[in-house]
Amino acid sequence: QYEVGLRYANGEGVTQDMAEAAKWFERAAQQGLTAAEYRLATQFEKGRGVTQSDAKAREWYEKAAQGGNVKAMHNLAVIHAEGRGTAQDFKTAARWFTQAANYGLGDSQYNLAILNERGLGVPKDPVEAYKWLDIAAKGGDKGAAAKRDAIATELSPEDLARAKVASGTWSAKKPDPIANGDVSSMKTWQVSSLEGGAAGASAGATRAEIARAQDLLNRLGYDAGAPDGLMGPRTRDAILEYQLSEGLETTGTVTRETLAQLEATPN
Incomplete structure (x- = not known):
């Protein structure tokens, strides 16, 4: 279901349709797939294919963050820091920025440094601020490098030495690949190209x-287009949707198994 959502979101093998993508992401998310929870949250946040909703975005980001999705952790922290659709809460924002920062997300590292510098949601700690800015700078953030150098002038030699040690001994945690969208270890499905006519059968x-x-697909309510025996985009989309709903191998083509199931399905 997640793979189908990606296909519709990216227009890979099927016509791009963000509303359809949201439908499939939600099905996968309802079964606890963290990557799908994150993708669904982004659609609610941006109003792509669904009605924009900060509340639903926050709900799904929270589920995804708890499941180990690093970008969801960061986005959830931003929502709490900005007070979007909820009360502004720097303490919660700092907690999620910290988790994402520890997984190596540069934007979270920078934002966490700012919270430490200003004492928002966490005790004011310029040493901790320097540490995270230095880590972000090493990751290529030029703004973090400039901010780090500015804070360095305010630290005592002892505190600066401590901050450098903290930065130098830090290492990123490894995120769960599947929770962060790498589903290569899961079963995937293939969709034929949309270019074929009869030869694309x-x-x-x-x-x-x-x-x-x-x-038969049309009788069942699937929009397969005119029954002309030609494999166009509408036919492939209808076959895919039917195969998925029936638990068949998702090929987007008329297999013997698919045709037999169609014949056996009451219409």
Whole structure:
């Protein structure tokens, strides 16, 4: 379901459709897939394919953050820091920035440094601020480097030495790949290109079989287009949706298994 959501979100093999992507992401998210929770949250935050909702974005970001998605941790921290759709809460923001920073996210490292510098949500601590700015600077953040150098002038030699040691001995935690969208270890599915006509049919499927599948899909409420035996985008999208709903192998083509299931499905 997550893979299908990605296909619709990116327009890979199917017509790009953010509303359809949200539907599939939500199905996967309801089953606890952290990466899907994050993707659904971003759509609610930006209003892409769904009605914009800070409350729903925060809800799904929180689930994804708790599941180990690093970007969700950062985005959730930003929501609390800015008070978007909720009361401004620097303490909660600092907690999530800290978690994301420890996984190596540069933006969270910089923001956490600022909170430490100003004492927002955490005790004021210029040594800790220097540490996180230095770590972010080493990751390529030029703004962090300039801010770090400015703070260095305010530290005593002893505190500066402590800050440098803290930065130098820090190492990033390794995030869970699946929680952060790398689903390569999970089963994937293939979608044929959308360029084929009759020649783009499934392996072994005749034009008559494709036309029969189109007719049956249309009767079941799937928009497969005219039953002309040609494999166009609408037909492929309809087949994919049917295969997914029936738990069949998701090929986007008319397989023997798909046609047999269509024939057996009451319409």
